[in-house]
Amino acid sequence: MNDIYRAGAAARAARPALLQTGVLQEAIFSSPYFSCIATDAQGVIQLFNVGAERMLGYQADDVIDRITPAGISDPAEAIVRAAALSRQFDTPISPGFEALVYKASRGIEDNYELTYVRKDGSRFPAIVSVTALRDASETVIGYLLIGTDNTVRKHAEQERELLNRVLSDNSVELENARAQADKANRAKSEFLSSMSHELRTPLNAVLGFAQLMASDTPPPSASQQRSLDQILNGGWYLLRLINEILDLSMIESGRVAMSREAMALTEVLRDCRAMITPQAQKRHITLSFPSLAQPFYVHADLTRVKQVVINLLSNAIKYNRTGGSVLVECQQHGERVRLSVRDTGNGLSAEQLQQLFQPFNRLGQEAGTEEGTGIGLVVTKQLVELMGGTLGVESEVGVGTMFWIELAASSAPALQLGEHGVDIREPLAEAPFDAPRRKVLYVEDNPANLILVEQLIARRSDLGMLSAIDGHLGIALARQHQPDLILMDINLPGISGSEVLSLLRADPLTAHIPVIALSANALPRDVRKGLEAGFLRYLTKPINVPEFMEALDTALSLTTAS
Template sequence: MSETSPRAEAPETGQSKALLKAGALQNAILNSANFSIIATDDKGIIQLFNVGAEFMLGYRADEVINRVRPSDMHDPMEVRARAMALSLELDTPIAPGFEALAFKASRGIEDIYELTYICKDGSRFPAIVSITALRDDYGDLIGYLLIGTDNSVRKRVEQQLNEAVAAAEKANRAKTDFISSMSHELRTPLNAILGFAQLVESGTPEPTPTQKRSIDQILKAGWYLLELINEILDLALIESGMLSLSGEPVALTEVLAECRAMVEQQAQQRGIGMVFARLELPRYVRADRTRLKQVLINLLFNAIKYNQPGGHVTVACTLRPPGAVRISVRDTGPGLEPAQLAQLFQPFNRLGQESGGEEGTGIGLVVTQRLVHLMGGEIGVDSTPGVGSVFWVEMALTEAPQAVVLGDALPTDAPRPEAHPGTPRHTLLYVEDNPANLELVEQIVARRTDMRLLGAADASLGIEFARVYQPEVILMDINLPGISGIDAMKILRADPVTAHIPVIALSANAVPRDIQRGLDAGFFNYLTKPIKVNQLMDALDAALRVAETTSGPAAHQEPA
């Protein structure tokens, strides 16, 4: 009598269950409507077309098996473009069609494509298709497997995101253009206010003490308003991503010396002592030189402004491994509470100082923080109420530049020699449509015995005057009626009669990209309004030195 052993049946039963499970999984995959599975023979003719492929493409399996290739259901332009791209990539001639799509797969490289499927009814939808080569046990190619998924939802979300980004960029550009335009409009009247105030302040006879106090208030308010305009413009450019910064080796010793020279007078007026630590070795950081100075000057001005009478400001530099340096600005002011520290870098938040005696907008530190981050640095603050605050900036160290060229520029406050009697006077042509601006420059130039001014109210007249009178230097406004200042400058450059004359832009367009555009266009220099009298004089002297080395083709003619 034989007995059946349960131990003998167990492996067979377990194997059967595994086979049934594997078969169920294969069946579920082949019959899934969520993705298409298409298999071809080695010639690329469809041999398997699953339920998902039927659902997505609208064909029945018997309509395509042994009849068509997968590429017959793809956008032919995309297939052709893919073939050309592969041909260039691999430097191999590739025939268009399914051969192009299967080319990498046949070499054992799985490829994934974004393709457009064309359905039986002519409709289209984007798909992601993966192609894999199929081989037998001997390694011979027997076909290809294509697994595809509908990519419509992702494409739709991607399109919506792109549209949202484009709308945001358009809004940012509109905001920046608006602020740039407002900056120009505000600078134009400020030019007259600050320019004439500077003339009265330094005029003859000297103003009375009462007049001097009034003039000081006008200049103080005007320069503060200009600072506010600049800060708002900087913040708008940063937020819109349109602020361009250079990354170059900047010598810390030089930058700190320049910053000290710019703030020392204010510190002396307030009785604030200043200590700048000396660097034992030359150190260079990678930064935008102009913007790094802006950052440090802002921190120094704040340390002076919010200090206590008789206090002091200490600037120190310490190495921060690996490869960074920390520039610290320590003051002996009232310090900040933890709640104030948490709000420190919020726009227009003055931490309760609105009713205090110090002017401010709450923008400067925000701009400072964002400039530091754009230059790849870090900024922070440590503060103790009743003791003071330490604002610090960390920047990456870098190697010294290969060559340092020292300029031979004269100091800006160097006295200008009077012209000797009988010395011919230079002619300065100023092309400007604003009468107040023209009068201001006329009064500035009238203080120089070596120059005379010739005015033109538009670019066309200015070009004609330049050709006839051959001035040594031309001052050119940018926003002129009719022909713009940039176009007028290009006309002067293209004319052999006027090409040698240095042209200085004098404009209320003060956005960095406008300044760079002007310099790239060929202006000898680019000055922004409001006019700083000494800066204008320096620019004229530099242009006259250039004019002396060049000679025009025509003799000078006295203006009528």
């Protein structure tokens, strides 16, 4: 105790010297917002400002010449700090005042967090900055500890940590939910893809052979033709239903790929008119298309625009009155082009218009004679919106209905060339009558599909067919016979059609042979993947005979040109 008093007396004697240095300014010591505690060289408190009194609950006289700052600090933290500093500086440091000022005594800037203990025993976190006070000869004559109450910031940090934990937990939950949703979407997509494949395979045989029988020589009898018409109508309806369900599923899962390019509505309407005219003629519906002397161009997906227009035209014919009319118009609306399809059908009530785009809702037409899925308009609307367009409808009961779509206007597109530099819009030349028979190799493991294509090829006097029931045999036949064209199923036993294509392309003997995919894998991603893999064309089952024959002619004309 006598040593402490002697040290205190020495500090009092040195206090004027401390104040004369100008380090401790009166403004700092009188501030109530932070604590200023000055000690002598031994650590005994010599100055305890108003801020320190307010924060710690002591009066200056309670601590000056009596204790060191270690006496108002958490002793457990001092032990931990001393151990850490001992390891850092490889020297033993005592867990008292020495631990609080060790770095400052060696001229090292020191700011740290500690827990102060108030006079009433309560505790609070503080940020403390420690500076060694030196005289003119650089001898340490004391220490200055400036502290700020860190309670508010500490609470804010704790709340932030809690919030981060909550957000992290929520993020994990959201990620899990997203993963589950993605998994469910993938499962649904895989199921639909599998379902599509399994349905298309038998449909290919049904529709393919029905088309063959309908075009036989001699032609079928009237009763046979009626039966074939029923088979074909039912088969194409089932295929349309499969396609629309797949389209709707792909749109809802956000997996629809859209190309955005300049395209002429003139060409779209010309193609759609050719496709829809037979349907209109059966119902004695008059079709009126614009002359389009001034062509309209839009920025959209060509295939999807055709799908949309065909659907609108088909509905306008289907739900029209016998002998009615369908009027198609195009107009420029600012930076958009509007295409409208107006019919003279029964029209729709306000209540029916509100339900128009509900999936599987046929608006009371279920008992009617017209087939329908109740999905087509839903898919049409969503496809238009995915292309950045708008679909609208106006209708009056007893007068008719007008559907319209608006798409972004575009400038004229550049000339489109095929993969081999041939203008894809040029008509194909007819093969000479006396031309030698050209060889087509069909790689397919399904017997019914093999027989169907064999019979289709047999109707071509210019073609002969080889067949292989798996990919390895197909490669061997391609190397041996050098066919002019290869038709390739995708789902083959042992090795897939895509893998066969890759091996054919890697072999100099077969690399030049064009390969057309002919598959029941008909999702847009399947088609895109096939074309990216290098197939010249990707035809989906069931086979559409005119499209199939056109694809053969296109591929064979390219081999002739090369």
